[in-house]
Amino acid sequence: MGPGPRHPESDGRGMSGSDDRKPLTKLAQAGRKTEWTGMPGQPGGIVSPPVWRASTILYDDVAHLRKAAGSSTHERLFYGRKGTPTAWSLADALTEMEPGAEGTMLFPSGVAAIACALMAVLRPGDRLLMVDSAYDPTRNFCEQMLRPYGVDTIYYDPTDVAALDTHLAAGPIRAIFLESPGSLTFEVQDIPAITAWARANEVVTLADNTWATPLYFPALSHGVDISILACTKYIVGHSDVMMGSTTATPEWFGKIRQTAYLFGQMTSPDDAWLASRGLRTLGVRLKQHQDSALAIAHWLQDQPDVARVLHPALPDCPGHALWQRDFSGSTGLFSFILKGGDEAARAALIDGLAHFGIGYSWGGFESLALPIDPARYRSATRWEAEGPAVRLHIGLEDTADLIADLDAGLARFRAVRDTA
Numbered sequence: 001m002g003p004g005p006r007h008p009e010s011d012g013r014g015m016s017g018s019d020d021r022k023p024l025t026k027l028a029q030a031g032r033k034t035e036w037t038g039m040p041g042q043p044g045g046i047v048s049p050p051v052w053r054a055s056t057i058l059y060d061d062v063a064h065l066r067k068a069a070g071s072s073t074h075e076r077l078f079y080g081r082k083g084t085p086t087a088w089s090l091a092d093a094l095t096e097m098e099p100g101a102e103g104t105m106l107f108p109s110g111v112a113a114i115a116c117a118l119m120a121v122l123r124p125g126d127r128l129l130m131v132d133s134a135y136d137p138t139r140n141f142c143e144q145m146l147r148p149y150g151v152d153t154i155y156y157d158p159t160d161v162a163a164l165d166t167h168l169a170a171g172p173i174r175a176i177f178l179e180s181p182g183s184l185t186f187e188v189q190d191i192p193a194i195t196a197w198a199r200a201n202e203v204v205t206l207a208d209n210t211w212a213t214p215l216y217f218p219a220l221s222h223g224v225d226i227s228i229l230a231c232t233k234y235i236v237g238h239s240d241v242m243m244g245s246t247t248a249t250p251e252w253f254g255k256i257r258q259t260a261y262l263f264g265q266m267t268s269p270d271d272a273w274l275a276s277r278g279l280r281t282l283g284v285r286l287k288q289h290q291d292s293a294l295a296i297a298h299w300l301q302d303q304p305d306v307a308r309v310l311h312p313a314l315p316d317c318p319g320h321a322l323w324q325r326d327f328s329g330s331t332g333l334f335s336f337i338l339k340g341g342d343e344a345a346r347a348a349l350i351d352g353l354a355h356f357g358i359g360y361s362w363g364g365f366e367s368l369a370l371p372i373d374p375a376r377y378r379s380a381t382r383w384e385a386e387g388p389a390v391r392l393h394i395g396l397e398d399t400a401d402l403i404a405d406l407d408a409g410l411a412r413f414r415a416v417r418d419t420a
């Protein structure tokens with residue numbers, strides 16, 4: 001790094017080339033380079049790369065311009081669409097959080113990242129295995145975009161690894177998409193077993209890793225080829241930016257980058273800057289989301305009107321053993337199933353909550369409650385439950401306030417259920 005301020009730099013690699021920093025140290029240091037935080041020829045430098053806003057990049061002369069066009073333009077100033085140091089810093093930081101990754105591309109939303117990753121991998125005539133518990137808009141992309149384009153999507157049971165072979169009997173599979181725990185219902189997949197199966201059968205693996213983030217589940221270390229995040233959730237962490245990312249192995253990164261360029265996908269530098277700010281505190285936020293969510297999940301388990309709590313860190317949840325083996329933490333999002341009652345009884349619970357917002361998305365500092373109806377988004381498995389279900393995102397409020405709020409909500413639920 002040459003003369004200048006002591007400045008922990010992004011890649012922390014010693015002479016050996018290996019990076020043995022712990023994940024929390026990486027969160028504090030990742031994506032910081034002196035050429036993005038200092039002035040050429042001047043001592044000193046700021047801590048975080050600033051917002052570099054640009055469309056046009058100006059060149060010294062024609063030769064310089066031609067040279068830029070002919071070279072690899074990754075992380076070089078070329079034209080605003082290919083980013084500036086603000087976005088590269090965030091992308092590099094996400095790459096550093098995933099051992100085995102070659103690079104990260106950023107997208108204007110999580111759905112855009114999922115769509116681009118699938119388009120980078122699939123061609124007409126290919127067959128895709130999609131987890132049955134996938135995020136609903138992922139299923140919509142498969143049905144409304146991939147199917148007319150000639151890609152056949154086959155939905156599979158998230159927990160049945162042995163059944164994967166049966167799909168090969170009908171012809172080769174190009175890719176398998178995982179999401180673990182599953183959206184809404186939190187089924188945990190045996191990701192090492194699935195990625196081993198995929199490797200043996202030349203199947204590309206893509207995983208939506210939004211729930212755990214690379215901090216609690218570095219997906220590429222578990223054999224995944226392409227790890228996808230809705231950064232909108234925990235990376236940003238403050239419910240004020242939409243963003244997605246794909247982090248990929250050396251084999252896949254170039255292809256995804258090219259596809260993203262072809263589609264003109266990028267993020268604004270202001271959004272990248274906010275997401276980088278969020279990333280620095282991911283460790284402390286997730287720890288608190290985890291502790292508070294577990295306290296509330298345990299409390300809900302003891303309530304007579306709650307049939308089941310769907311949270312993989314609870315020992316009696318079906319996916320618990322896999323979660324315990326593969327993940328280093330749990331986060332703030334889980335669901336519970338009410339005992340009996342109907343739509344009106346569930347609405348009575350949710351509508352009167354004082355400390356939970358009612359809304360989509362999650363991952364911010366605030367608590368949310370959402371009525372969920374998983375049966376609508378299943379085709380390979382059947383969703384059966386003892387009553388209506390509610391998904392909670394546990395924010396950073398005091399858990400005593402949240403529990404009192406839910407306690408009053410369950411009383412409202414009972415009142416409607418028992419007079420119906």
Ligand SMILES: *Cc1c(COP(=O)(O)O)cnc(C)c1O
Pocket residue numbers: 109110111112135183208210211230231232233242243244361
């Ligand atoms: C929210 C979400 C997405 C999509 O992210 P957006 O930024 O809202 O497009 C994808 N996967 C999961 C699991 C999500 O929760």
